Amino acid sequence: MNIHLIGSLFALQIINVFSKIPHSFAKTGHSNNWAVLVDTSRFWFNYRHVANVLSIYRSVKRLGIPDSQIILMIADDMACNPRNPRPATVFNNIKQHINVYGDDVEVDYRGYEVTVENFVRLLTGRLQPETPRSKKLLTDEGSNILIYLTGHGGNGFLKFQDSEEITSQELSDALEQMWQKRRYHEILFIVDTCQASSMYEKFYSPNILAVASSLVGEDSLSHHVDPAIGVYIIDRYTYYALEFLETVEPSSTKTLSEFLKVCPKHYCLSTVGVREDLFRRDPKIVPVTDFFGALRPIELTSNIVNIVDFNKSNKTFLSQSKEKYKLISQFPNFSQYS
Amino acid sequence: MTDQEINDVIGHDSPMDQKCRIYASISFAVLLLGVGLPLWWETTAVPRVAIPYVGIRALDDLELHIHVRFLLGCLDTKNSQQLADELMQRLMDARFADIYRISLSHFGTTNTSIARAKTLDDLNKAAAGFQLNHGDILVLEAPAGLGENLIHVTSGRSIYFAQNTDSAKIAQVLCQWIYRDAALTLTKNALTEPTEYSLDVVNRRRFPVSSNYDVLLTVVNPEPELLQVDRNFSHIAQDYIDPFLEELSIIADFSIKSQWLYFLPLGVKPKEVPANNKFGRYFALSEDILPQVITPLEKKLASQVSLYPTINLVAYMVPCKSAPLHIFSRNGRRVNEKLDLEPFHSPRWGGIVLINPSAEFCKQAKANKIFKPPVNITTKVFLTHLRLLLGIPDKEEISRTSMAELSGLKPRDWEVDDLLRMRSVEQLTSAKLTLQSLARLLREISNIVITETVGGRIMRALELIELSAKLLNEGDLKGGFLASKEAFVMSEAAFTDPSLLALLYFPDDQKYAVYIPLFLPIMIPVLFSLKNIKNYLFCSDQV
Numbered sequence: 001m002n003i004h005l006i007g008s009l010f011a012l013q014i015i016n017v018f019s020k021i022p023h024s025f026a027k028t029g030h031s032n033n034w035a036v037l038v039d040t041s042r043f044w045f046n047y048r049h050v051a052n053v054l055s056i057y058r059s060v061k062r063l064g065i066p067d068s069q070i071i072l073m074i075a076d077d078m079a080c081n082p083r084n085p086r087p088a089t090v091f092n093n094i095k096q097h098i099n100v101y102g103d104d105v106e107v108d109y110r111g112y113e114v115t116v117e118n119f120v121r122l123l124t125g126r127l128q129p130e131t132p133r134s135k136k137l138l139t140d141e142g143s144n145i146l147i148y149l150t151g152h153g154g155n156g157f158l159k160f161q162d163s164e165e166i167t168s169q170e171l172s173d174a175l176e177q178m179w180q181k182r183r184y185h186e187i188l189f190i191v192d193t194c195q196a197s198s199m200y201e202k203f204y205s206p207n208i209l210a211v212a213s214s215l216v217g218e219d220s221l222s223h224h225v226d227p228a229i230g231v232y233i234i235d236r237y238t239y240y241a242l243e244f245l246e247t248v249e250p251s252s253t254k255t256l257s258e259f260l261k262v263c264p265k266h267y268c269l270s271t272v273g274v275r276e277d278l279f280r281r282d283p284k285i286v287p288v289t290d291f292f293g294a295l296r297p298i299e300l301t302s303n304i305v306n307i308v309d310f311n312k313s314n315k316t317f318l319s320q321s322k323e324k325y326k327l328i329s330q331f332p333n334f335s336q337y338s
Numbered sequence: 339m340t341d342q343e344i345n346d347v348i349g350h351d352s353p354m355d356q357k358c359r360i361y362a363s364i365s366f367a368v369l370l371l372g373v374g375l376p377l378w379w380e381t382t383a384v385p386r387v388a389i390p391y392v393g394i395r396a397l398d399d400l401e402l403h404i405h406v407r408f409l410l411g412c413l414d415t416k417n418s419q420q421l422a423d424e425l426m427q428r429l430m431d432a433r434f435a436d437i438y439r440i441s442l443s444h445f446g447t448t449n450t451s452i453a454r455a456k457t458l459d460d461l462n463k464a465a466a467g468f469q470l471n472h473g474d475i476l477v478l479e480a481p482a483g484l485g486e487n488l489i490h491v492t493s494g495r496s497i498y499f500a501q502n503t504d505s506a507k508i509a510q511v512l513c514q515w516i517y518r519d520a521a522l523t524l525t526k527n528a529l530t531e532p533t534e535y536s537l538d539v540v541n542r543r544r545f546p547v548s549s550n551y552d553v554l555l556t557v558v559n560p561e562p563e564l565l566q567v568d569r570n571f572s573h574i575a576q577d578y579i580d581p582f583l584e585e586l587s588i589i590a591d592f593s594i595k596s597q598w599l600y601f602l603p604l605g606v607k608p609k610e611v612p613a614n615n616k617f618g619r620y621f622a623l624s625e626d627i628l629p630q631v632i633t634p635l636e637k638k639l640a641s642q643v644s645l646y647p648t649i650n651l652v653a654y655m656v657p658c659k660s661a662p663l664h665i666f667s668r669n670g671r672r673v674n675e676k677l678d679l680e681p682f683h684s685p686r687w688g689g690i691v692l693i694n695p696s697a698e699f700c701k702q703a704k705a706n707k708i709f710k711p712p713v714n715i716t717t718k719v720f721l722t723h724l725r726l727l728l729g730i731p732d733k734e735e736i737s738r739t740s741m742a743e744l745s746g747l748k749p750r751d752w753e754v755d756d757l758l759r760m761r762s763v764e765q766l767t768s769a770k771l772t773l774q775s776l777a778r779l780l781r782e783i784s785n786i787v788i789t790e791t792v793g794g795r796i797m798r799a800l801e802l803i804e805l806s807a808k809l810l811n812e813g814d815l816k817g818g819f820l821a822s823k824e825a826f827v828m829s830e831a832a833f834t835d836p837s838l839l840a841l842l843y844f845p846d847d848q849k850y851a852v853y854i855p856l857f858l859p860i861m862i863p864v865l866f867s868l869k870n871i872k873n874y875l876f877c878s879d880q881v
Contacts, residue, residue, distance in 0.1 A: 029542065031684075031685050032686065064634075066636050066637045067637070068642030121839055124839075125834045126833075126839050127834075127836060128836050140686075141529075141532065142542065142546075142686060177775065180771065180775035180778075182532065182768075207533075251627070280533070294633055295629040296629050297684060298625070298632065299543070299684070300625060300665065300673045300681075301682055301689065302673050303722070303732045304674065305718055305722045305725065305744055306743055307721070
């Protein structure tokens, strides 16, 4: 009896040890959020990919990532395509619930700028010095990055606009460069293509959680056709991901493990692949908003410095002087010279 | 036609003709194979400057022990020897030795002005006589004048201690406030092995190193039609913040901007609570929802126009109808109740202060009156934010130890030294990692172009890292810091140079696709003629 009791106590102890996650892992260490959203295909029959990427764009923006921290790479040839019966809209649903094009879409890389080279340059930070800030990924070792890719893929590659492709090796090397350069804290990598899981198989850098809409050998299927548009309008995985994200609020406590289950096999028809071994926190306790939102940690400022003999600088500034402003003529008067 | 005529017309090969033809073939072949091929090879090769791989690998063993000097002066020479020994022992057994090397010199102050000092001012005057450089610390035994405290830390580089102070106490002050060896070690480890170590709250707060920062002061007035705010308020940017940052100009280049934003609501709904104050109520904002205040604000701040990290300072004017707005911490109390201020900050982002108009002002607000926010206290809050975000943390209190108040906008000298040490370590470690990562990439992938610029930058960065480590080891903190800053900038520039990817997306097969059609039509006759040349030269009897 005694032995039994001690045994069960011991077992309880063990359970306790394993269920207790270290405090530092449960708490996030990130200080800012970024999103890199890429649609690698173009032309009208790929309408669904644009709807995919804009669905995610809409969600991260709604949940608080500012446009300056979202890099959106799409061909952007749908909203104003002559075949679009409702110009300036992109819908994710035949019932036209949600116009994912929204009111303000800020595309950073447009049209033929969506290339493998630009994508890798963006990730590794090797851009021309004259590149505007909106096209740069200015992350540091405290940044959580959401990378979402959609397009046409095969085993081990993802096609970029019919002319080139990025291999899974290239992608994982680029991510490793980012890690070595301390350009991220954690990455949530989502890819919605055929044979998507082949894209993350070669990853070897830490702190990456990868999700793929289909396993190797499977096709990632589209959700439904809108006869008015004439083509498939969204892919299954992203359709259900958006459905889930629409229920998330900036303050909500939904976790990543719930997000990983948004598309079970009878919805997606393909198997959603997840790679967790590189990620060091438990998805069950990581809030979705660690990647899809932008909640910055805050601290109350407690010890206000006390400053004695506190004088402002003696410099005079233009704004303080009592200068009168007057209108001057737009063109110089040359009459005095002639 | 005779045979003779036919021969003339057809022009049978004379030996002379044959010789000319062979020589022509030889000259073609020599030109093409001897000059053309090497030239083609040379011009299509990926230009790669030699990289000092050995030197970069040797950075792993780069020794960094910041050399600090400290001078110990006791009233009694005999005492000073004993205290010096004790202090050395206490400092060296900590993690201190990992990152620091100390040279301690001690002396007696029996017949000097120090021994005669009656007040702190006298001591300060006496201490001013010592030549102290960046990083040096003067520890003096004070004859009297410290009052109840055992130790007093000045705003210069000196520390006074009362007679009979325990050496453990002095060592504690030195480690905890002045040298901060634990923070330095953690910073270094977190950079080199991010999977093993992560920064603590204090060290995660400051901005990552950069050569430039932008400071953006934003005054938010959500209801300008109801609340007119004094336009001169934003002058605190030039009057106070600018001179403060000028004192820190050695660390980085700062540029300061200010802006006004209107019609920008708070984004969260505070709870109204009836209270016994002049308003008869207050609005409560809990600490937990403050992150949601920053999110909508961030979209409108336009900090994205700058290429450098931006330190945001936001003054939010609370409209009368939702005043007074108070922030409550998780345990339900107001943090700055005495100052009647509502400041908070976000690591690596900036600071926000909510400014409440007074009850008197709000009652007569219908008259066209201008609200003058309290400039002095707001400035103090912003300076607190800037100090925290740039890496001068709050010092944890030590019993019976006092610290000189800040006078003017200048940070204390030893705080600047601490900042220099911290950033030297960060910059050096970061530059080292950058170079090593780049070297690994360049060695593994052979078709990456290494231009002269990139090669030069790598060489320069490597030299500067070594120089900086040498200077720091020798005790030249300022020189070592400046070298590390340049090394950091150089290595960043080398790593992010766009030319590195220039040929990566120009595959090898395309090279052949371009050159083969050009060369093949010429090469085929030349290659065939080689056989004839061989026959002519070596088997001439058969011809």
